[in-house]
Amino acid sequence: MPGRTGDILWTPNAERIAAANVTRFRDMVNRSLDLDLADYPSLHRWSVENRPAFWRALWGFAKVVGEGPGSPEVLDDDRMPGARWFPEARLNYAENLLQGPDTAEAIVFRGERGETRRLTFAELRAEVSRVAAALAADGVGPGDRVAGFLPNIPEAVIAMLAAASLGAVWSSCSPDFGVQGVLDRFGQIEPRVLFTADGYFYGGKSLDSLGTAALIREKLPSLRRVVVVPFRDPDGPVPEAMTSWKDYGPGDAPAVPGYLRVRFDHPLFIMFSSGTTGLPKCMVHSVGGTLLQHLKEHQLHGDLKPGDRIFYFTTCGWMMWNWLVSALATAATVMLYDGHPLKPETAVWDFASEERFTILGTSARWIAGCEKAGLKPAASHDLSSLRAILSTGSPLAPESFDYVYRDVKADLQLSSISGGTDIVSCFALGCPVLPVRRGELQCRGLGMDVAVFDDAAEPVTGVKGELVCRAPFPSMPTGFWNDPDGSRYHAAYFDRFAGVWCHGDFAELTRSGGMIIHGRSDTVLNPGGVRIGTAEIYRVVEQFDQVLDSLVVGLQEGDDMKIVLFVVLREGLRLDKALADELRARIRAEKSPRHVPAFVLQAPDIPRTISGKTVEIAVRNILHGLPVDNVDALANPGSLDFFRDIKSELGRGAP
Numbered sequence: 091m092p093g094r095t096g097d098i099l100w101t102p103n104a105e106r107i108a109a110a111n112v113t114r115f116r117d118m119v120n121r122s123l124d125l126d127l128a129d130y131p132s133l134h135r136w137s138v139e140n141r142p143a144f145w146r147a148l149w150g151f152a153k154v155v156g157e158g159p160g161s162p163e164v165l166d167d168d169r170m171p172g173a174r175w176f177p178e179a180r181l182n183y184a185e186n187l188l189q190g191p192d193t194a195e196a197i198v199f200r201g202e203r204g205e206t207r208r209l210t211f212a213e214l215r216a217e218v219s220r221v222a223a224a225l226a227a228d229g230v231g232p233g234d235r236v237a238g239f240l241p242n243i244p245e246a247v248i249a250m251l252a253a254a255s256l257g258a259v260w261s262s263c264s265p266d267f268g269v270q271g272v273l274d275r276f277g278q279i280e281p282r283v284l285f286t287a288d289g290y291f292y293g294g295k296s297l298d299s300l301g302t303a304a305l306i307r308e309k310l311p312s313l314r315r316v317v318v319v320p321f322r323d324p325d326g327p328v329p330e331a332m333t334s335w336k337d338y339g340p341g342d343a344p345a346v347p348g349y350l351r352v353r354f355d356h357p358l359f360i361m362f363s364s365g366t367t368g369l370p371k372c373m374v375h376s377v378g379g380t381l382l383q384h385l386k387e388h389q390l391h392g393d394l395k396p397g398d399r400i401f402y403f404t405t406c407g408w409m410m411w412n413w414l415v416s417a418l419a420t421a422a423t424v425m426l427y428d429g430h431p432l433k434p435e436t437a438v439w440d441f442a443s444e445e446r447f448t449i450l451g452t453s454a455r456w457i458a459g460c461e462k463a464g465l466k467p468a469a470s471h472d473l474s475s476l477r478a479i480l481s482t483g484s485p486l487a488p489e490s491f492d493y494v495y496r497d498v499k500a501d502l503q504l505s506s507i508s509g510g511t512d513i514v515s516c517f518a519l520g521c522p523v524l525p526v527r528r529g530e531l532q533c534r535g536l537g538m539d540v541a542v543f544d545d546a547a548e549p550v551t552g553v554k555g556e557l558v559c560r561a562p563f564p565s566m567p568t569g570f571w572n573d574p575d576g577s578r579y580h581a582a583y584f585d586r587f588a589g590v591w592c593h594g595d596f597a598e599l600t601r602s603g604g605m606i607i608h609g610r611s612d613t614v615l616n617p618g619g620v621r622i623g624t625a626e627i628y629r630v631v632e633q634f635d636q637v638l639d640s641l642v643v644g645l646q647e648g649d650d651m652k653i654v655l656f657v658v659l660r661e662g663l664r665l666d667k668a669l670a671d672e673l674r675a676r677i678r679a680e681k682s683p684r685h686v687p688a689f690v691l692q693a694p695d696i697p698r699t700i701s702g703k704t705v706e707i708a709v710r711n712i713l714h715g716l717p718v719d720n721v722d723a724l725a726n727p728g729s730l731d732f733f734r735d736i737k738s739e740l741g742r743g744a745p
Contacts, residue, residue, distance in 0.1 A: 095488050095529035096566045101494050102523055110522045112390040113575025115151050122147070122742075130533065131603060133168065137536045138561070141165065145175065145564060146383065151682065152385040152443045155189060156351060165562070171569075171579060176354040176378055180632055181456050183377045184255040185349035186482060187418040188215050190195055194366060194397065195423045197244050200441050202429020203515060209244055211421075212345070213617045214251075219347035220339035221252035225394070228315055230282055232257030232350060233357065237281035238406055239263055239272060239303060241290040242428040245319045246724050247415055249285045254377075257350040259682075261360040262403035265290050265299045266700055267355050271722035272302070273560065274364045278372050279313035279571055289322030293430040296322055300329060301511045349548075354378030355568050360624030361409055361511045364723055370412060371582065372571035375514045376564075376725065383515040383565035384416035390536060392449060392478060392505070393522040394420050401425035402451030402480070404439060408701040409511040410451065422448075427614055431456055435463050443471040453483035453702055454506070458488045460633050466497040467566050477501040480520065484608045485625040487632050488529035506531045508595065508607050512583070515565045517593065518605040529629075530604035538563055542599045550599070554608055554621065557597040558590050568589070596623045613706040615644040618685045624706060627655065627685055630677050636663055639696045643686070643710040650687035654713070656698055656733075665692035691736060696728040709733050 093099075100636060107113055116133050119125060125142065126135045137144035142164035149159050158179025165175055190196055191212035193457025197209040209217070238255035240246040251258045261279055263272050263354060265287060276284070286303040289296060307316050316332040324567040341530040342484065358377040388394040400417045404410040405428075417424050431438050431452075439460075442450055455477075460467075465475060476499060482492075486506040494504050496547070508531060520530040526532060534540040539561040542548040570579045578588075579698045584594040596614050598606045608623025615622040624642050631640045639658040644651040655673065659665060670690040678686050697705040700723065708718045712733045720726040 093488070093492065093528050095606070096602065097526075097528045098525045098606075099491055099528050100501070100504070100526040102525075107523045110393050111170070111395065112393070112521065112523055115147070115182040118151060119147050120517040124126055125371035130524055134534060134536055136374070138539045139536060141537055141563075148382060148386055148390075148483075148537075149176075152382075152389060154181065154385070158354070169567065170503060170562045171576065171584060171590060173566070174272055174355060177566045179354045179378060180333045180351040181259070181354065181381070182255060182366060183381055184218065184251040184347065185250060185351070186381055187416065188218065188347075190396075190421040194421065196418060197247060197424050197426060198445055199244050199397070199426040200307050200445075201426075201427075202294075202433070203435070203523045204732050207244060214248065215347065216343070216345050217248045218251045218255060219345065220345045221248055222255045223232040223343045224586065225256060227259065228283055230256055230258050232352065234258045235261060235279045235281040235360065236280075237261050237268075237276050237284045238262075238285040238297065239265055240319065240406050241265055241287055241305065242405055242411065242426050243287070243319065243321055244426065245287075245321075245426070246286070246411075247426075249317075252347070255347045255349050257356060258354045258716050259357045259360055259591040261362075261373075262406040262411070264407035264700055265297070265605060266405075266725060267303070267407065268722040269305045269309075271700070272306050274722065275370055275372075276310060277359050278369070278556060280311060281310070282315055283316050284310070284316045286316060287319040287321040287327075291322070291429055293433050293480065296324070301608055303332070303584045304329065313651055316365075323377070323516060326414060343650055352377055359412055359514065359567065360571055361412070361514060362509060364701075364703065364705075368725070372577070373512060373567040374569050374571055378562035379566065379568075381416065381419065381562070382515055384413055385419060386536060387413070387515055388417055388420055388422075391516075391519050391521055392450065392480070394422055394501075396421035396638035397427055398422040398448040399446055399475075400449040400451070401427065401438075401442065401447050401461050403427060403431050403453065403456060404451075405701065409514050414451070417706060429714070432459055432463065435460075435465060439465070439471045443473060446475040448475055449478045449480065451480035451482075452603055453745070454481050454486040455484060455702060456560060456738065457481055457494065460489065461490065462635065468497055468499055472505065473499050476502055478505060478520070478522075480505045480507055482507045482509075484704065485609070485629075486529075487629040489633050490627070491526070491528045506729065508605070510593070512567065512593070513563075513565050516688060517559060520606075523634070527604055528603060529602075530600055530606055534603075534605065543587060543590075543592075547590070552598065552601055554596060554598045554623065556586065556611060557593045557607075558587060559593070560590050596621070610706075613643070613710070615642070615651060615653055617644070617653055617684050620682075622653075622685055626681055627677060629659065630680050631655070631673065634673065635678070636660055640661040641693070641704055641706060642695045643706050643708060643713065644712055645688075651652070653686070654691070656696065656709075658693055665690065693729075693732055695726055695732070697729045697733075698725050699723060702726050713737055
């Protein structure tokens with residue numbers, strides 16, 4: 091019998107609580123400020139009500155390298171947007187990430203074909219120094235853009251850190267983006283240098299990148315150089331107009347790079363929205379804001395410590411790559427993987443077991459995929475070193491919580507986390523001193539004044555509404571690229587509630603202090619005037635062993651809406667009336683009659699972004715006869731053809 095949402099599945103023991111970083115941080119705050127904060131809720135409340143004091147304390151606790159934080163005015167402008175943090179501080183992101191002991195492993199990389207590479211901190215520093223010298227020789231300096239069109243390999247980390255050491259701005263796309271998808275992004279920011287690989291491996295296939303890189307080079311007049319990493323073929327030729335990674339940089343570069351310390355709000359990363367509803371937004375994230383927020387999430391919420399081994403399954407086109415790499419600032423080992431995560435099905439679990447992962451991060455979809463594949467890592471792999479599993483990308487279903495604690499490991503912290511590219515971090519996430527409750531995110535982030543608003547802009551608990559943040563935080567974008575008056579930035583987050591960040595998530599704050607994410611606000615269903623998050627339906631559908639994937643949208647008919655559910659079934663299965671009726675009955679029983687789909691249809695594939703997120707809006711637009719912008723942002727644009735064909739059948743009342 092499955093449990094209920096909110097049931098406690100894991101509670102940390104007293105020894106674990108006492109040893110947690112967040113406990114040590116709370117004790118430090120109590121001592122230094124003569125406070126008596128007794129637990130996480132009181133620490134969170136203090137961190138929100140005393141944000142400058144909290145972020146200053148974090149700077150000291152995390153041992154940020156730099157000049158600062160300077161005067162007591164940690165926050166000299168409290169507007170939102172417009173807040174300015176640590177105005178007197180000077181620091182360098184790369185310098186903070188490259189402080190680890192010489193012989194300690196900084197990076198362990200594994201490819202789909204099983205090859206493994208290792209870099210110590212000393213080796214990483216030397217490589218960053220070499221590439222930074224080459225970038226400087228190419229005229230790259232503070233504020234210049236450097237771009238990566240790369241697999242998730244060590245060279246991507248090296249190139250990013252080399253750019254950051256010079257005060258340059260890094261931006262990256264994964265190599266499965268098409269030419270137009272890359273140009274839609276890099277064309278807006280005009281990089282001076284592009285790093286690419288000769289190709290990559292995925293799902294047993296060897297795929298070329300040089301052809302795409304050549305077309306990008308032709309279309310980006312800002313480029314002064316294209317540097318090729320020989321990943322697919324180490325001995326292959328490099329096109330004449332490009333430079334080999336092996337030849338880029340002097341052989342006598344110093345062992346440690348020079349670090350240009352810049353303002354706290356100096357640009358570090360340009361991140362892109364998915365681009366499925368228009369040209370991608372270019373979000374500018376700062377050196378200090380990114381570093382401080384990631385240190386908080388790693389050390390206080392993830393309990394990351396020097397020597398830990400942290401993994402996140404990601405590409406260089408998803409913000410979780412940036413988040414993962416920041417773990418170097420804690421002197422942890424960053425575990426990189428490039429390739430298909432389920433071919434072979436045990437690839438990630440093999441990596442975790444053999445390399446003794448401490449923290450494993452992944453997507454909710456991958457966890458569900460492991461369960462569908464019948465994997466039981468608790469029985470097949472040694473996961474004794476694993477302390478935590480993190481999940482994001484979409485809401486983690488309650489049944490996936492059950493799977494992890496039943497078939498993966500009973501004694502670990504399972505943290506469903508949620509935030510976004512917009513803030514290059516999280517609003518709600520885990521906490522090592524709190525219990526894990528079935529179907530819930532454990533807590534709101536420290537220093538983040540997160541709430542759920544109803545339509546009247548009143549905070550509510552136990553009721554679904556808009557996820558908001560009522561006060562500024564350091565990792566807010568400093569703005570959008572090419573948005574001089576800030577109008578696009580303001581419209582994206584501050585039009586709904588004046589002076590309050592509205593994130594676009596349909597969420598619920600639970601009475602225990604946790605959160606539930608019910609889906610994106612712009613995909614909320616509204617049959618009969620009842621607001622329903624798409625995740626509520628996915629949670630039921632994912633329980634069916636026959637269903638591999640699904641997508642749900644609302645079909646507007648006059649003043650009302652009908653729910654349409656598309657399912658991808660296991661190979662060889664066809665959707666019949668019995669299965670469709672069973673899906674409807676289960677949804678009715680576990681949710682409500684309003685949740686029941688009017689149409690249940692079998693689809694061959696579900697459209698997803700390059701980072702793996704379901705694209706409900708594209709399908710909704712097709713069914714309503716509206717255009718779909720930027721199909722190059724999709725990993726599988728051909729999947730849309732089915733939905734174009736099915737549109738007429740829905741009009742005739744398909745079952």
